Amino acid sequence: MKIEIADYCIRCGICEDLYPDLFQRNYQEHCMDVLYDKIPEHLWARAKQSAEDCAVAAIRIVE
Amino acid sequence: MEVIKTDVAVMGSGVAGMGAAYKLANAGVKVAVFEKYPAQGGAVSNCPMSFCSTPDTPEAQKSAYEVWARFSNYTANLALISKALKYSSELPDLILNKLKIKAPVVIHREPAEYGTQRGYTMGHANGLDVGDIYFLEGRGQGHAFAMALLRLRFMLEKQGVEFYFSTPIKKILREPNGGKVTGAIAYKKDGTQVRIECKALIVAAGGMTNNIPLMKKLGVLRTKYEEAYQDGGQVLITFPDSCQDGDGHLAVWEIGGKRGGIAISADPQVPNPGVRVGPNTPWLAANQTKIITEQPYLRVNELGRRFINEEMANNHTAISTAIIRNNPNMACYMIFDEDTAKHMSQGVEDGYVYFIFQGVKVENIRGQMDEAIAKGNKHMCHFDTIHEVCEYMGIDEAGLRDTIAKYNHAAEIGYDEQFKTAPKYIRPVREESGHIYCYRILAGGYDTMGGVLIDENANVLDEDNRPIEGLYAAGDMVTGSIYGDPPANAGGNVHGSMPTGLLAGDCAAAYVKGEI
Numbered sequence: 001m002k003i004e005i006a007d008y009c010i011r012c013g014i015c016e017d018l019y020p021d022l023f024q025r026n027y028q029e030h031c032m033d034v035l036y037d038k039i040p041e042h043l044w045a046r047a048k049q050s051a052e053d054c055a056v057a058a059i060r061i062v063e
Numbered sequence: 064m065e066v067i068k069t070d071v072a073v074m075g076s077g078v079a080g081m082g083a084a085y086k087l088a089n090a091g092v093k094v095a096v097f098e099k100y101p102a103q104g105g106a107v108s109n110c111p112m113s114f115c116s117t118p119d120t121p122e123a124q125k126s127a128y129e130v131w132a133r134f135s136n137y138t139a140n141l142a143l144i145s146k147a148l149k150y151s152s153e154l155p156d157l158i159l160n161k162l163k164i165k166a167p168v169v170i171h172r173e174p175a176e177y178g179t180q181r182g183y184t185m186g187h188a189n190g191l192d193v194g195d196i197y198f199l200e201g202r203g204q205g206h207a208f209a210m211a212l213l214r215l216r217f218m219l220e221k222q223g224v225e226f227y228f229s230t231p232i233k234k235i236l237r238e239p240n241g242g243k244v245t246g247a248i249a250y251k252k253d254g255t256q257v258r259i260e261c262k263a264l265i266v267a268a269g270g271m272t273n274n275i276p277l278m279k280k281l282g283v284l285r286t287k288y289e290e291a292y293q294d295g296g297q298v299l300i301t302f303p304d305s306c307q308d309g310d311g312h313l314a315v316w317e318i319g320g321k322r323g324g325i326a327i328s329a330d331p332q333v334p335n336p337g338v339r340v341g342p343n344t345p346w347l348a349a350n351q352t353k354i355i356t357e358q359p360y361l362r363v364n365e366l367g368r369r370f371i372n373e374e375m376a377n378n379h380t381a382i383s384t385a386i387i388r389n390n391p392n393m394a395c396y397m398i399f400d401e402d403t404a405k406h407m408s409q410g411v412e413d414g415y416v417y418f419i420f421q422g423v424k425v426e427n428i429r430g431q432m433d434e435a436i437a438k439g440n441k442h443m444c445h446f447d448t449i450h451e452v453c454e455y456m457g458i459d460e461a462g463l464r465d466t467i468a469k470y471n472h473a474a475e476i477g478y479d480e481q482f483k484t485a486p487k488y489i490r491p492v493r494e495e496s497g498h499i500y501c502y503r504i505l506a507g508g509y510d511t512m513g514g515v516l517i518d519e520n521a522n523v524l525d526e527d528n529r530p531i532e533g534l535y536a537a538g539d540m541v542t543g544s545i546y547g548d549p550p551a552n553a554g555g556n557v558h559g560s561m562p563t564g565l566l567a568g569d570c571a572a573a574y575v576k577g578e579i
């Protein structure tokens with residue numbers, strides 16, 4: 001499983017607050033970074049929930 | 064140097080900039096939006112879950128105008144107020160119908176009642192309770208305006224509006240000798256310059272909450288608790304790294320725009336850590352600190368003196384303005400004893416509904432505090448004695464003891480001679496209760512407001528109150544012109560930002576078409 005962030009992400013940071021094990025703000029590039037290239041299995045449920053919680057549906061799960 | 068030619072350039076893609084682009088696109092003029100941020104900007108993603116709209120009826124418009132003009136103490140541009148209110152009547156159609164954002168709760172207000180409500184009427188002062196309140200349904204854990212603006216962007220792109228992200232405008236080009244504005248200079252991410260040639264420029268660059276040195280220089284921020292205003296401290300609750308650094312103000316002032324007063328659009332906050340779940344989302348609380356600090360109990364400043372009727376605790380404009388303008392270090396302290404802690408465990412005060420649902424009980428304040436303190440929070444404490452609280456928090460003990468003596472006496476006799484606070488809210492503070500609790504509350508907020516002044520056509524004014532031809536402004540940066548200059552420290556500003564954006568768009572379109 002992978003997480004992709006669409007370019008229309010508004011960088012509000014909800015994902016970082018709720019899922020700091022998956023996302024982190026990148027102050028240099030002014031964007032949100034996904035901490036894993038491939039999401040570990042034990043975080044799959046959280047990854048899917050992060051997509052549900054995104055304010056603008058910018059988080060996409062790629063199976 | 065790359066040259067971009069357009070009819071109207073818009074600086075900023077927040078609420079106001081997008082409102083302007085919407086009107087410009089509908090008027091059929093060529094529009095280019097320049098945004099410093101790599102994505103849609105503005106403070107909006109962390110703010111509006113509601114907006115206020117004044118219906119377009121003579122009764123509503125007249126009542127709202129009168130309330131708003133009085134609220135500004137007639138220091139606003141009164142003709143602009145009238146137009147902004149008219150534009151606010153367009154918001155429901157745009158947001159609900161065109162952008163398909165749901166409003167599960169709409170509070171219709173009678174015009175005769177305008178200006179009488181406070182609390183969650185957007186956190187504004189009573190003076191901005193001037194219409195129907197629409198509470199919006201966001202997606203996921205976010206607020207609805209994030210999605211509203213994104214949909215508006217997609218809609219505008221289909222209409223041919225060009226968006227240039229990571230391309231900040233840094234300089235406005237104006238003809239010599241007070242001539243008209245002809246363009247601007249922007250910079251791409253790689254540092255290359257872009258020359259924008261346009262017939263009109265709309266500056267909708269928001270505030271400067273991401274530029275603490277500038278806020279300090281301008282006297283907007285004056286506190287020794289500066290670290291709490293940094294990203295993640297969540298006193299300034301625009302999202303971290305918002306890039307709102309006052310570019311718009313500086314560019315306008317550089318070419319002769321009049322400097323207006325600037326305020327923080329304040330919402331009193333106990334800083335992180337341990338108050339909210341993370342650095343980004345002020346509405347996701349880690350505990351009940353916000354609920355507690357909305358309660359109408361004793362508040363003092365660092366001198367130990369009361370400074371406001373505590374019943375105003377949930378009127379963010381009122382209490383924030385009092386904190387910012389009158390208190391040392393832009394801070395106040397909420398102090399209560401164990402008896403009041405027990406009282407809150409039975410249920411919070413009715414009517415104090417900002418982020419509070421009636422019937423909420425505040426459990427285990429001491430435990431909640433200890434958890435935040437363990438995470439490094441230095442803005443709350445609990446001790447057995449007032450002396451220890453004062454020593455820890457830096458409050459003048461003699462002043463506080465004098466205040467508490469008078470406050471407790473007011474509780475005894477059921478009359479608050481100083482502020483006339485309702486007796487039911489005056490809860491004595493007694494060491495004999497077993498424990499004393501204290502929160503340091505700083506005047507935070509969503510953005511800065513004001514700094515640039517406009518006329519009723521959204522034209523930026525020069526020092527002589529004359530419009531600068533071809534230059535328009537909207538949004539948080541022009542609130543002095545619609546709420547009064549300097550603006551009070553009011554809450555979120557969709558009510559002002561979107562209407563002034565719509566106005567700026569219409570007026571700039573008319574200008575480039577030669578209609579005005």
